[in-house]
Amino acid sequence: MATSNQMGANTRSKKKKKNLKKALLGCPQKRGVCMRLLTRSPKKPNSAQRRVAKVRLSTKRVIFAHIPGEGHNLSPFSVVLVRGGNVRDLPGVRYKTIRGVKDLAPVLSRTNGRSKYGTKRPKVHT
Template sequence: VARVRLTNSIEVTAYIPGIGHNLQEHSVVLIRGGRVKDLPGVRYHIIRGTLDAAGVQNRLQGRSKYGAKRPKK
């Protein structure tokens, strides 16, 4: 999870989907709605593969949800 300050200066908690991430303290991210059932207060998801959030490495199935490119043959 990550604490994210929105452009309207509200601070929210957002979930980072997938295994591992490259986000650091001042990374700029795009978020979408959608809560995480087993984490109280987490109502947003970070969209992988946009802005500073890189896609998940070695992801072969469900790639579009994790910003993973199609692997080379």
């Protein structure tokens, strides 16, 4: 058994947390320009065509960012705002675009979870 001196001298060092969103350089979001729009198919049990944009960030790094929601209005050279966030069934896609900001339009058909898709509250006529 270890003595009290040994316990104090050899304390365990904390494991450093790996930064998975390196392209954002510690910032919550970064602006980028779409270079190419493509669809990717997800990993094994799922089947779909996920919309992905190849984006050059303002830091000159090139990443793949997922475009959430149904439909989009992006084209090459559209300006988007990118945040961190994995798409679990798309390998290598670790970022998401933010709807309703810059050139990316909100999803207008949303009634629930509107804040994630940049949709305004619908007007209620009385």
